Amino acid sequence: MIFLFAPAALFLILVFVLPLIRYCWISVHALSVITNLEMIPNYGANWIRLYNDQRFWQDSFQTIRFTVTSVSLEILFAIAIALLLDQRWRGRGVVRALTILPWALPTTVMALGWRWIFNTPHGPIEQIISLLGFESINILSNPNIAWIATVIGDVWKTTPFIALILLAGLQSIPNDLYEAFRLEGGSSRQALFNITIPLLKQYLLIGILFRTAQAFGVFDLIQIMTGGGPASSTESLALYAYLNAMRFLDFGYSATIMLGSFILLVFSCLLAWLIFNQIKKIQL
């Protein structure tokens, strides 16, 4: 038995456990340009700094805000899209292929696209607003709403991913169930809430967990769309860790930030899972 799962375990240890241990080790050392990149033990000073670092907590808030908003919107849209693509109609194959397109595009390319779409005053959105006679809203320059633009970019790109998972789920639901339900006089709306959604729950959970973990580590999209600005209002934890490692050459603190955000992520996923289970109990 052990022999059989050894390759998988070895693989996991190599790509997951070892780096994590190394990160923990680095996070209790000073390792930066100031120490000439030598590891000097600093006995938890990084963790104290993290705890007192306002920017870390602000970025945590912003990362969670980004994650919760984009994942919820993605789930809503994905359910709609998956239901539509599950129906039989002409040209469905073509549309299915097209739906995947945003997900297949490299993030860099589409983030640059969004940056130009939201550009003031030359971007199409601002052009439309000014054509309609409204005052320009300067989306990417306004610290109160710039983060919404990054959410839009993320929702546009990753909704197809969840839709794909849900579509697979929908196709696993046998048609007999619906037929029997209809024979008993149930309406389509009732079928949606009594058959489709409950049976999709496992797939929804997979989608939520996948996307939460991904959105929590968002980097490229934000780096390109706003660079974390204006006034750091869109900076995510991953961006902050990257800044510390690659710009400030402070690898000790960067590792601490990454571990800090890892702990937050584990808590968030746990919380999401608990809430999900609660909902499940109520409905059943």
Place this chain on the structure above:
Amino acid sequence: MIIKKLKLIIIFTLLCFSSIVIGLTDTNKPIEINALMPAPFADSTERLVEQFNQENKGKIHLTVTRGPRETESVSDMAISSMILGNSPIDILLIDVTWLPKYAATGWISPLDEWVNDEDIKSIISGARQGNSYKNREFRWPLVADIGLLYWRKDLMQEPPKTPDALIKISKKLQNEGLVKYGYVWQGRQYEGLSCVYLEVLKGFGGDWLDNSNQFRLDEKSSIKATNWLRELITSEVSPKAVTNFSEPEALQIFETGDSAFMRNWPYAWAELQKPTSSVKDKVGVTTMVADTNQTPTATLGSWGFSILKNSNNKDAAWKAISYLTSEQAQKELFLKYGYTPTKAKLFNDIEMLEMSPILPELEKALQISEPRPKTPIYAQLSDVLQRELSAVLTGQKDPQKAMISAQVSSENILKSAGELRS
């Protein structure tokens, strides 16, 4: 099956052996050196590199690794390769602000062996800055870059000299409906904002980190400078969107003729002379505005070559560097791509003066150029400043409060750095 596999293994080992033997016996193999440059530089030096390889055939072969286009991504790439220790790169083209960081970590090698006082004197004074760390040369300049004020010759007789005049002229032109905006610059939260601020700050008589290692961001002049940048936005001389502008966005607005002034680097000149530009032949170049009894300042941003510490072929690398930065090479790069030269002699070159009317302006700007604070922790200091400035420009924070908090954070960063070092 087994025989087939055995055959394959035998063929493979034979191939390996023969390639090693060939590699060992070929004594005429030239010294291979590798240079990492941002994509635009890799493209523009392509012909020079080819020429160098031709001239040194059989002795040295220079290969250029084409880095990313964006400046900071090149730094990421270089750092990742240097952290691993055994970097395949011998020569690195680096930006002026990276030097203290790379020199302090010992990633790049001092150039004492190859550079003497005579060589240093051949470089124009402005471009001599930013090449050394702790009084040792670590970098040899290829191209100088300075912040310039672009102005519309068709809209005014003379460019403004003071911050007040700039706002006044802009407003007048805007009221007359001749331009949509007065002044476009780089207000996005990124390195460009620090460059913009340094010019304005010095123009108001302030300083960022002075020679005695004291921060002066909470002083009156700094707050005045911050106020002025904010005023540009509130008075609608600059569009609100300027707070997300980097160089391309500013250039795009100026190029379409929508703005009377623009702050940008010398590269913009060549862009503005292209047939697609609506302001072709209508643009003048001057130095940044400054308060009445202050001298104007241009932020220095230059690129130069460094040799990596781990390189095994430093002499060959230097040979390549001196070829690529020679007067002849710089002249070619200026005539073809508008790269500001660093050799003093070239600023009097008749052929170059004929080609480009802005060369004397570039020389003037270079004489008043200022480097950004020269410390290994510069990136942190700049990041703090950018955050606070961005908060002011977007109306989140009062200028005075922001500058005081920038001062305190900067002092803390420096303090923790100093404490660790002692």
